[in-house]
Amino acid sequence: QGPSMLNMTEKGKAGKIQLPREIFQSLSSWTARVVVTVLNIQQLGMFEEVNQTGRLLDDTVVGITVGETTISGLRDPVQLTFTHGQLPHVSQLCPPSISPPAGGWSSSGCVTQPGDKRTVCSCDHLSFFTLLLNPALDRSTAQTLVAVATAGCGVAIAFSIFTIAFCIFLRCRFRFEETLRINLGLHMNLMASLLLLNLAFLLNSGLSDGIQPWTCKVLGGFTHYCLLCCFTWTALEGCHFYLLFVKVLGTYIHHYLVKLCLVGWGFPALVVGVAGIIGSYGEYHIQTTDHQIIAHLCWITSKCLLVHYITNCGYFGFIFLFNMAVFGVVTQKSCCLQGTVVVRGDRKTWKVALVAMGLFCLLGATWAVVFLTHGTSSAPMLYLFTTLNSLQGIFIFIWLVVLYYPKTKETTGSLSHIIRHDKTATVSQD
Numbered sequence: 001q002g003p004s005m006l007n008m009t010e011k012g013k014a015g016k017i018q019l020p021r022e023i024f025q026s027l028s029s030w031t032a033r034v035v036v037t038v039l040n041i042q043q044l045g046m047f048e049e050v051n052q053t054g055r056l057l058d059d060t061v062v063g064i065t066v067g068e069t070t071i072s073g074l075r076d077p078v079q080l081t082f083t084h085g086q087l088p089h090v091s092q093l094c095p096p097s098i099s100p101p102a103g104g105w106s107s108s109g110c111v112t113q114p115g116d117k118r119t120v121c122s123c124d125h126l127s128f129f130t131l132l133l134n135p136a137l138d139r140s141t142a143q144t145l146v147a148v149a150t151a152g153c154g155v156a157i158a159f160s161i162f163t164i165a166f167c168i169f170l171r172c173r174f175r176f177e178e179t180l181r182i183n184l185g186l187h188m189n190l191m192a193s194l195l196l197l198n199l200a201f202l203l204n205s206g207l208s209d210g211i212q213p214w215t216c217k218v219l220g221g222f223t224h225y226c227l228l229c230c231f232t233w234t235a236l237e238g239c240h241f242y243l244l245f246v247k248v249l250g251t252y253i254h255h256y257l258v259k260l261c262l263v264g265w266g267f268p269a270l271v272v273g274v275a276g277i278i279g280s281y282g283e284y285h286i287q288t289t290d291h292q293i294i295a296h297l298c299w300i301t302s303k304c305l306l307v308h309y310i311t312n313c314g315y316f317g318f319i320f321l322f323n324m325a326v327f328g329v330v331t332q333k334s335c336c337l338q339g340t341v342v343v344r345g346d347r348k349t350w351k352v353a354l355v356a357m358g359l360f361c362l363l364g365a366t367w368a369v370v371f372l373t374h375g376t377s378s379a380p381m382l383y384l385f386t387t388l389n390s391l392q393g394i395f396i397f398i399w400l401v402v403l404y405y406p407k408t409k410e411t412t413g414s415l416s417h418i419i420r421h422d423k424t425a426t427v428s429q430d
Helices: 021-025 139-173 178-207 213-245 256-277 302-336 349-362 365-372 379-404 415-421
Strands: 005-007 014-018 034-040 060-066 078-083 090-093 097-099 103-105 110-113 118-123 132-135 281-287 293-300
Touching: 014 060, 139 178, 139 293, 139 379, 178 213, 178 256, 178 293, 178 379, 213 256, 213 281, 213 293, 213 302, 256 302, 293 302, 302 349, 302 365, 349 365, 349 379, 365 379
Parallel strands: none
Antiparallel strands: 005 014, 014 078, 034 060, 078 118, 090 132, 097 103, 110 118, 281 293
């Protein structure tokens, strides 16, 4: 006879194990040893799985053995009851370990019955068990986020086109001011990458369901390429501001904008090419808490999450830290120049705030919210992330209008005017 109660790690909590009679009827002897093992994986460093996005309830794994034989294919399942407090929106799985103690969690053969205070796992075999909490969204929240993202892409596409057209107009009007033309050329390329990214997302969400596997791989690679282009041009904006405000003495780069284009559009192509060779792209599913698929995307597959963490999270994290350092330097120098003749004039507070907001968006700060969306309570951050990135094109458009039009008074306090009046500034385009 096996134990009926199982003490958990926290005082006052109890987990229940119910073994079916079928297990004991199948044994060859009248007596058998029932062993229940409770392991704290945080202390032992066991059951660690590569690319595991969920966490284990109380970091606890329960192992059950009866006798010396392997028991599987039970008609009456083993029932494990995990008692817990109120959990946020998570996908609660009861996966047995298929290769203990190395890990390899699989939900095959187990059915989960979630509840507010307890979760019952019914499995047709004995092994090591746990309650795996995977971050997930409920259906209504997920559908709302998809709708907001789709609408936001439409708004972003419209303002990206407006911004590119406005930059072309300014470049034609101020054709003899090289520094201004370089600044506008850089902004045009950034907005072009944002335009392509939003177009790729709309194309992805519209065509990914039911298309051929090779087409999905191409579409996933193209979407990843557009995202990396956006990140790279954000980094180049930061590098450009660094050259203008920090390395202004004797700085001259031959064919400056052409070289930036080679980096901005060429480097992401190299990364995507390598990721494609190792088979990183394919169909990706967005699921709700009840494991229902609400969206199909052509993206980096779940088996290649390491590629996502390196090329997206790691790459942008490095860019964000650098650009925020540049933003601090730019802000400090602008404050130091407030009393000089260069920035003296009738500058309203709201214009200064718009300039700071636009520069913040130009350096990719809105993308940083994605680091706050990991976890079991990330729905508010997902809404914020989707909304801010939908408005990124609007902020940049307003920023350009406030800075560069009309030329005589509105650009008096602009970054480009400060650089043009700095006689040591020699960054130019040949």
